[in-house]
Amino acid sequence: xxxxxxxxxxxxxxxxxxxxxxxxxxxxxxxxxxxxxxxxxxxxxxxxxxxxxxxxxxxxxxxxxxxxxxxxxxxxxxxxxxxxxxxxxxxxxxxxxxxxxxxxxxxxxxxxxxxxxxxxxxxxxxxxxxxxxxxxxxxxxxxxxxxxxxxxxxxxxxxxxxxxxxxxxxxxxxxxxxxxxxxxxxxxxxxxxxxxxxxxxxxxxxxxxxxxxxxxxxxxxxxxxxxxxxxxxxxxxxxxxxxxxxxxxxxxxxxxxxxxxxxxxxxxxxx
Numbered sequence: 001x002x003x004x005x006x007x008x009x010x011x012x013x014x015x016x017x018x019x020x021x022x023x024x025x026x027x028x029x030x031x032x033x034x035x036x037x038x039x040x041x042x043x044x045x046x047x048x049x050x051x052x053x054x055x056x057x058x059x060x061x062x063x064x065x066x067x068x069x070x071x072x073x074x075x076x077x078x079x080x081x082x083x084x085x086x087x088x089x090x091x092x093x094x095x096x097x098x099x100x101x102x103x104x105x106x107x108x109x110x111x112x113x114x115x116x117x118x119x120x121x122x123x124x125x126x127x128x129x130x131x132x133x134x135x136x137x138x139x140x141x142x143x144x145x146x147x148x149x150x151x152x153x154x155x156x157x158x159x160x161x162x163x164x165x166x167x168x169x170x171x172x173x174x175x176x177x178x179x180x181x182x183x184x185x186x187x188x189x190x191x192x193x194x195x196x197x198x199x200x201x202x203x204x205x206x207x208x209x210x211x212x213x214x215x216x217x218x219x220x221x222x223x224x225x226x227x228x229x230x231x232x233x234x235x236x237x238x239x240x241x242x243x244x245x246x247x248x249x250x251x252x253x254x255x256x257x258x259x260x261x262x263x264x265x266x267x268x269x270x271x
Contacts (some may be wrong), residue, residue, distance in 0.1 A: 030076040032103075032110045042111030045104055053091060058115045062180060063091065064162030070116050080105055091181070124165075124254055126247075131255025134248055138239065145259060151215050152199060153236065154180050158261035168253050172244070176234040185231030186210055188220050199235065 032038035047056055053063030060066070069079060083105050086094035095105060135145070142153035159168070179185065179199075186200040188210055198212035208228050209219045222228055244252065 026077045026080055026102075028075060028077045030080075030106050030109050030113070032106045033076070033113060035110065038107045038110045039114055040111075041104075042107035042109070046108050046111050049095075050108070058112060060163065060167065062178060065164050065167055066112065066162075067115050068164055070113070076109060079109055083108065124257060126250030126252070126254030128251070128255045128258050130248075131251035131253070134244070134252045135255055138244070138252075142235075146261075152183075152211060152213060154183055156256065157259055159259050160257040161260040163256075165253055165257065168256055169249065171236065172239050172249060172252065175236045175238045179234040183234070185233070185235045187227075187229045187231070189226040189229070190220075191224070191226060197235075200230070 032042075046054075046058075050058075050063075053061060054066055055061045058066050080102075082092075083095050084097075084100075086092050139156075140149040142150045144151060144155045145157050163171075182199065182201055184200040186198060186208065188196045188198075188208065190196065196210065196212050196218070198210040200208060201211055201217060202209040206223070207219055207221050209217060211217050220228070239249075
């Protein structure tokens with residue numbers, strides 16, 4: 001019995017060591033970069049596994065725009081690690097072995113490279129410091145940045161690494177039709193009193209849990225209220241020129257572009 005246990009322990013230790021060794025041997029450069037067959041295979045896998053969140057053009061739907069990942073300083077090996085391990089506290093899952101092989105991840109990255117947006121030709125516009133002030137005035141009541149701000153909207157601590165400037169401008173000026181899970185707009189009308197507006201956190205056949213505009217989490221039995229009405233557009237308001245001027249828009253977007261959080265796929269620059 002002891003011999004069998006010893007063999008099992010040795011096998012487990014060998015597996016752990018092998019996985020660590022494999023992680024250490026990830027090449028810095030994609031070995032399939034530019035290969036037509038690999039790109040075609042990667043396109044098929046991306047559309048099957050990734051397009052629901054990132055869009056067929058990789059410019060984002062529920063997930064972020066990932067056409068700018070190389071221009072933001074990320075390496076092939078860092079992106080490989082992000083896909084393999086996923087991103088904690090987000091919808092990005094881990095593509096673990098053996099379900100997804102190293103070869104398949106590299107092929108997906110080879111396809112993504114063909115969609116990569118070129119680095120911007122013009123320097124960034126706007127004053128980030130003033131943009132931060134505008135954010136605190138217009139946005140912080142709903143959105144958090146680095147653990148500060150509201151919770152009724154998504155956390156924006158990494159928005160600068162996941163959305164292009166063009167996407168940010170459209171979201172600010174026109175609002176957004178889609179919404180992330182946990183932020184679907186909903187209106188609950190009780191038997192008495194005014195309607196309660198907020199975002200839906202959980203729901204089943206019999207009840208719904210809502211965070212209202214005062215950030216209170218409340219649960220409602222559906223048969224105890226008049227109605228539960230789901231919104232069709234994000235609760236994100238529009239900020240037209242009457243609310244934010246063009247120069248203020250540049251400042252706000254410049255500030256948002258600086259919000260990149262901590263990303264292990266981005267190597268720190270040497271002093």
